[in-house]
Amino acid sequence: MKKLLQRLGWPGTVALAIVLLFVLVALFAPWIAPYPLQGAGGPNVVAKLSPPSADYWLGTDHLGRDILSRIAYGTRVSLTNGILIVAFSLLIGLPIGLAAGYFGGWVDEALMRGTDVFLAFPALLLAVLMAAALGPGFLNSVIAVAVTWWPWYARLARAEVLVLRGQPYVEAAQLSGVSHWRIILRHILPATGRPLTVQAALDVGPALLTAAALSFLGLGVLPPTADWGQMVDAGRKFFPARWWYSAMPGLTIFAIALAFSVLGDALRDRKGGTARASA
């Protein structure tokens, strides 16, 4: 633990703390939110569009719901969204990358050219097309983003395998007649797993940012479930006169994405300073 913090430096440590704070908020939203009923979607019209005050720290929305509570509940949607996008993408990308890297030859060529097709799209546009075809909804938006996300993991996994394939212990396993699948699962996957897991954990930030963009476009979860992107969009009608409606959830998205971004930067710095442009 101490070693990890040392590796992160102070900006990384603060970022990690913020991410953990969001995780806690997501887990305990009903206990943390000052108005759990409103957080879950119950209207409170007597207080509609009130500015930030002692009763409503971050103000209220057009149905009078406490924005702080809505944001707390929205954390659940956003974090699960980000985590599921990354998980689905790994589920598709990892096997494809492993197979392409391990078998090489025409398998590699076929799989990677297929991957190129997905990478040829501007990512958000493909996600929008997918989400529009599937219809709005939580799971659909996860699938829509994952479709644009997995090729990166396929490439990453393939690159890792290419390095490992020439290692003596893999060659030894091959020579002693261990089956391909066993080599991939027992000898290669564990070694590729680590760098990929780190990358995947850091990608939760960008993933939830993309999901927020989709829900801003009306392609995310359906109301009355609280969702940050959707809140920013709903508040646009009252912006800038009732700035808090859009600004609070907008700042929240920025805060969590920034935390992930700083964390990634801290980890990369210590790993040898190869600042990769994250696109």
Place this chain on the structure above:
Amino acid sequence: MELLRYILRRTFLSAFVLVGVTFLVFVVAQVVPSDPAALYAGPRPTAEQIEKARQELNLDAPLPARFATFAGAMASADFGISYKSRRLIAEDLRAYLPATLELAIFSTGLALLIGIPLGVIAAARQGGWADRFCSFGSIAAVAMPTFFLAMILQLIFAQWLGILPLSGRLSREIAISAPLPMVTGFNLIDALIAGRFDAFGDALTHLILPALTLASYPAGVAMRLTRSAMIEILERRHIVAARALGLSEPRILFGHALPNAMGPALTVIGLSFAYALTGAVLVEIIFAWPGLGRYVSEAILAKDFPVIAAVTMVVTICYVVMNLLIDITQALVDPRVALS
């Protein structure tokens, strides 16, 4: 020879990718949606209308035949008609594509104009406050939701300071009372052709905020790449020699070091252009910019799949062609790229 082979291979792969893209768009836009015929037939259709729509759309044909029709239509830029407006999509695109491209190109230029000098300064004052500010700025730019940044810029420059227009592509006075003749569809160029400097200035002020929104992330990347390239170059001998000769610091930085650090600029152009095309969906809604992004977002709400498919195809083609051109330029500039 190697270079030619590389260029041919890249071109062939791009063509292949476009076929794959067409297939994917076909599957998502025509196979996944539950009932295109019901959407095509209009609001509350009768069973007969749906049946008629099925025949018109040729939905009962086998999938390979439908794909062949779709691909043929896309190749001849025949995107069909919009379910909602019943207008020819190709005609709509002619009006909207230049608006999006103008924004994308302008924001790419802006990203380089902001990012490269900042990168130079950050490298020259390594570890100083300018360097720290820039590196935090580039991290923040990645994390900022595009749609939120757009709103903040509107709030500051249009609402509070009132120095830039809130939204739109031209002021009402110009768009309605003295419209520009459409030659290229790029307002800046059309205004120059017509010799209308009032319209040129007006178009320019309208471009700034949306372009700035789209430029923030690529400017951050440009800054980072320039910074690291410059740091490496500033240690080289010809810079040491220039210092020994007593050349001024700006002249060393911009005249002798920067030209050698321009390699990343090409990468940034590609990245920025791609980002602008993607971000257009979000930014154009907020700035009421009459481009492809706003067009497609309206189509999403109406489940207007031919429009969504057409925009996806056109933008992806722009994207693939742009990447191809950049790869080829990069190989021409630095032949080592072709060999690796």
